[in-house]
Amino acid sequence: MAKVNFKRLGQGASAPANTITDPRDLFNALPEKVSGLDYLRGPQDQVLAAWHERRDERDLVIKMNTGGGKTLVGLLLARSWLNEGIRPVAYLVPDDFLTAQVTNEAQRAGITTTNDPKSPEYQQGRAVLVGTFAKLFNGLSVFGVGGSVSKPPSHGLAGVIIDDAHACIAQADHVFRLRVDAESSAYDELLDLFAADLKVQSPSGYLDLESRHRSAIQEVPFWAWQAKQDQVLSILHPLSTGALKWGWPLVVDSLPLCTGVITSDAFEIYPPCHPTEALLGFSQAQRRVYLTATLADDSVLVRHFGAAPESVARPIFPSSAGDIGDRMILVPQQLVPRATDNEVRELVLDLAEEQNVVVIVPSHARADWWRDDAALVLDRNNIHEGIEKVHQNPQLGLVVLVNRYDGIDLPGDACHVLVIDGLPEALDGPERIAQARLTGSANLLGRQIQRLEQGMGRATRSNEDHAVVLLLGARLAERLNAPEARGFFSPATRVQLDLAAEVASEVEAETLDDLHDIMNQCLERDRDWIAYSKGALAQVRYDASMVVETAKAERLAFSEAMRGDYVSAAREQQSVVNSITDDDATQALQQQRLATYINFFDPSQAQQIQKTANRANMRLLRPLAGVQYERLKAASRPQAEQASSWLQARYESGNDLLLGFNALAQDLDWGPRTDQFEQAVRDLAEHIGHVGQRPEQLPKPGPDNLWALSDGSFCVIEAKSDADAGHPVYKKWAGQLSQAMDWFREQYPSSQSVPVLIHPEERFDSRAAIPSGCRVITTERLARLKKALASFATGLASNDAFRDPARVASLLNDHGLTAAEFKRRFSVEGRY
Secondary structure, three states: OOOOOHHHHHOOOOOHHHOOOOHHHHHHHOOOOOOOOOOOOHHHHHHHHHHHHOOOOOEEEEEOOOOOOHHHHHHHHHHHHHHHOOOOEEEEEOOHHHHHHHHHHHHHHOOOEEOOOOOHHHHOOOOEEEEEHHHHOOOOOOOOEOOOOOEOOOOOOOEEEEOOHHHHHHHHHHHOOEEEEOOOHHHHHHHHHOHHHHHHHOHHHHHHHHOOOOOOEEEOOHHHHHHOHHHHHHHHHHHOOOOOOOOHHHHHHHHHHOEEEEEOOEEEEEOOOOOHHHEHHHHOOOEEEEEEOOOOEOHHHHHHHOOOHHHHOOOEOOOOOOOOOEEEEEOHHHHOOOOOHHHHHHHHHHHHOOOOEEEEEOOHHHHHHHHOOOOEEEOOOOHHHHHHHHHHOOOOOEEEEEOOOOOOOOOHHHOOEEEEEOOOOOOOHHHHHHHHHOOOOHHHHHHHHHHHHHHHOOOOOOOOOEEEEEEEOHHHHHHHHOOOOHHHOOHHHHHHHHHHHHHHHHOOOOOHHHHHHHHHHHHOOOHHHHHHHHHHHOOOOOOOOEOOOHHHHHHHHHHHHHOOOHHHHHHHHHHHHHHOOOOHHHHHHHHHHHHHHHOOOOHHHHHHHHHHHHHHOOOOOOOOOOOOOOOOOOOOOOHHHHHHHHHHHHOOOHHHHHHHHHHHHHHOOOOOOHHHHHHHHHHHHHHOOOEEEOHHHOOOOOOOEEEEOOOOOEEEEEEOOOOOOOOOEOHHHHHHHHHHHHHHHHHOOOOOEEEEEEOOOOEEOOOOOOOOOOEEEOHHHHHHHHHHHHHHHHHHHHHHHHHOHHHHHHHHHHOOOOHHHHHHHHOEEOEO
């Protein structure tokens, strides 16, 4: 009896699954789908239909919530391209974890994949290459590198799908960067090369770098960087085939346009935009699709990836954004304002006795706070094996992730309680410089919110998952309450945060035990909670894309500069500066970039522009000359009136005020976070009715802090918050305070001042000269101050007392915060 081999025919070139280009029809025609994968979900069908109508556009963004089925969507797009004749095609993800997940999903759908670009199936367009983002984005890419250090492609690439694009973008920041570690002799050569330039910017900052102070950081002035390119090249070139080989081919052609940042750990070099044109596999691909769940600002695709702004501005998404896992998001210190950090910690430890609780912390220093009670502390060195243990054991207990907000999946019983402990912190040089430049700007807030949201999504990887998400830290809670913060979250997360606010207004939680009961309603799957949560999500819709107008001009300016047409680059960059009207810090930063381009053909004009930028944002580079220091003036009204007015402008409610004071107290903590500490000292002045300034950041560096008190006198403050307890005040620190006093007498010749040192000990080393009249805020006195501030804040918040200057005056007096009493109560005389 004759039989037809339909399986062989079904795999031939003319088989339906190999010819259909409409991805929905293609799905139906796939012959080897597993049982249960019989139909597309509504969001998948909607997205695929919209994509098919626009498939000819080169750059497309697809937004779907995690768990919404975007992996299958991406695989169907890739298979559709192959059927159309666009081949070969790569599906790229951030890490090996996700590579395995994509491969498994492809097997379930019956879509052929490979992880080998050499395989005939890939080269001939019969299989989709599944690999990590790093497979394409590296200076030795097998898909080819262009530019002066070129590498011909050994494998072709016509279509690229980048999944979890938000995480891949973060990886790209490191791909287009050269890092010379401090252990390298090249680091010392670069530091010596720019020593004179760095000393002009900040003499003390340069000394910190020389002594490898852990908080030390400086930016090389662009005029010095451009003038010394020959020397820079001669220092770096020997590393181009060794330590720098992965980034060198991608960065070398843009080296004159780059920024150099030096920390105690490394000398890091990076361009203003990613020169993706050097990656031939990416820049020459016919089609590129970016899949993302939490990328709120799509401008980065235009600015750094060179994507078409017209297409990026019209992302593809399903009709509903509510297909997200069930999350109960709670801010313990908002619900129970009097709860201490240690009490919240005990609550988390109680939860970890019954299940896995994953805590994401911003740094190793914060991880130490949990370490003694943690089953695992995971960082980049042990993250993969550690997460495998979490998946295998749902009762492992407390697990701490250090600075890992994306790329980790904790579905099902792996994690039903997720804790975000504090705001994400900048750890490397470029991030720290960006954070300093953009302090107080919406730009910085948006970056922090995006990382927070990525972290909050780790435990709900499908819409069947559920988790309680606890957000810890007063500074984090304060940022969440900022009016502009809401717009940076995805629509579904905004709704879940609104639910949290409704819970806070409904429940009078006296203790954290009450909070535990509320969490159990989610963890034990209370029907009323599920209905309440799902009902709110049902009507959520995706937002229109956020693509700032300046992104295209920034990219054009960079491209012109890469071609050596600096006049055209400056013209485009000027349009960027002109377009920013609501964010002074960001506008000043863009002015500095304008000055960088202009310096190539008109150094004098560049300095004038830099002067303007520095006046608007004194954290930027100081121009060579000509910026005058603006003296600090005390408030013209009594201390209580000034405090009341300032607090009303800063806080909308008593609860907001409590969060603000708590955040201030958290930053006034001994340890390596010196910039946050010094900013908190400045903010403290404003909170109690004085005027503060950080002269160290000004054109002619002065002390860390200067306070103009309401009685007309001044406090000249040097903060050594990272000094070790038990050690005396060393000679160099006493010398810095003396130099700060010399600076003050030069700037304020007829004013009275008190030198103030913040140091754990009031005892000076025998070789140190104690400045006349020196007061020291010691460990004990700082603790006393923080206790007084907590009581002061409680009084201010009670019945909105902060709105009444008379009540503020009484509270200032009661807690020793008046100008007359402050120094006596919260500092001691320096002694030997």
